[in-house]
Amino acid sequence: MSVPFISAAEVSRRCGAAAAAALLESVLKEGLDPEADPPRSGLALGSGGVLLVMPSAASGHVVVKLVTVGGEPRVQGVCVVFDGTTLAPTAVIDGIALTNLRTSAVSALAVCHLATGDARRLLVLGRGPQARAHVEAIRAVRTIERVDMVGREEAPADEIVAAADVICCCTTAREPLFDGALVADHAVVVAIGSHEPEARETDDALARRATVVVESRASALREAGDVIAPIATGALAESDLVTLAELIRGEVVLAPGRPRLFKSTGMAWEDAVVASALVDRS
Numbered sequence: 575m576s577v578p579f580i581s582a583a584e585v586s587r588r589c590g591a592a593a594a595a596a597l598l599e600s601v602l603k604e605g606l607d608p609e610a611d612p613p614r615s616g617l618a619l620g621s622g623g624v625l626l627v628m629p630s631a632a633s634g635h636v637v638v639k640l641v642t643v644g645g646e647p648r649v650q651g652v653c654v655v656f657d658g659t660t661l662a663p664t665a666v667i668d669g670i671a672l673t674n675l676r677t678s679a680v681s682a683l684a685v686c687h688l689a690t691g692d693a694r695r696l697l698v699l700g701r702g703p704q705a706r707a708h709v710e711a712i713r714a715v716r717t718i719e720r721v722d723m724v725g726r727e728e729a730p731a732d733e734i735v736a737a738a739d740v741i742c743c744c745t746t747a748r749e750p751l752f753d754g755a756l757v758a759d760h761a762v763v764v765a766i767g768s769h770e771p772e773a774r775e776t777d778d779a780l781a782r783r784a785t786v787v788v789e790s791r792a793s794a795l796r797e798a799g800d801v802i803a804p805i806a807t808g809a810l811a812e813s814d815l816v817t818l819a820e821l822i823r824g825e826v827v828l829a830p831g832r833p834r835l836f837k838s839t840g841m842a843w844e845d846a847v848v849a850s851a852l853v854d855r856s
Contacts, residue, residue, distance in 0.1 A: 578665050741757065747775050769798070787837070
């Protein structure tokens with residue numbers, strides 16, 4: 575059996591962030607339930623690294639993403655796609671290219687529903703592949719006139735944080751990157767850098783002020799330090815959480831005059847939806 579490999583270049587050719595965001599929005603509108611997704615599992619390796627396994631089924635395919643963290647390069651992986659009817663393997667996809675695409679697409683989808691229509695200034699914290707992917711993705715869904723990029727080793731100037739309409743945190747930071755009190759009342763903060771309960775990119779000050787949106791309550795309470803930490807201190811209540819699906823389906827009305835925080839841990843259903851599109855667009 576010869577199973578085709580979809581390279582990073584081919585991933586980029588077949589699907590952009592805006593198209594991927596539209597696909598994710600469509601399946602949520604049609605009733606896909608992120609709460610039903612199986613949790614991410616990990617296998618500690620003797621080398622000090624870890625193997626992450628993320629299975630899901632969506633859009634007519636069964637998908638398993640396998641990612642290693644701690645090697646050289648630090649993050650590597652593949653995504654194996656099976657036909658949902660025959661269960662035969664149909665493709666192997668570059669796992670990092672898929673992750674960069676689907677993560678930035680989820681963020682772009684959240685920005686579509688959370689940012690004001692006149693959002694023009696973007697601040698990206700981080701300079702890696704995800705940071706660059708987020709610049710491209712947010713530009714695809716908003717008319718961005720200015721982009722500020724700040725490396726993790728740099729402290730963002732207060733005035734840059736205060737002036738931003740959209741802030742994307744794309745780092746491996748384990749402590750908050752800026753003072754949440756500086757974020758404008760109309761602004762959207764997207765935090766995607768971690769899926770560890772002990773790591774966070776945003777602080778209690780932002781969580782206390784913001785409407786907090788997550789992909790699923792279960793995944794956020796299991797893996798999102800940006801949610802778990804403020805709940806532990808009382809700055810945020812579990813009942814305050816809003817899901818992206820509820821937002822897209824019009825089941826919640828967002829309070830005006832408050833910043834919005836979208837905390838993404840990255841979920842397997844997102845991989846499955848985007849991977850299915852990549853296979854179908856051969």
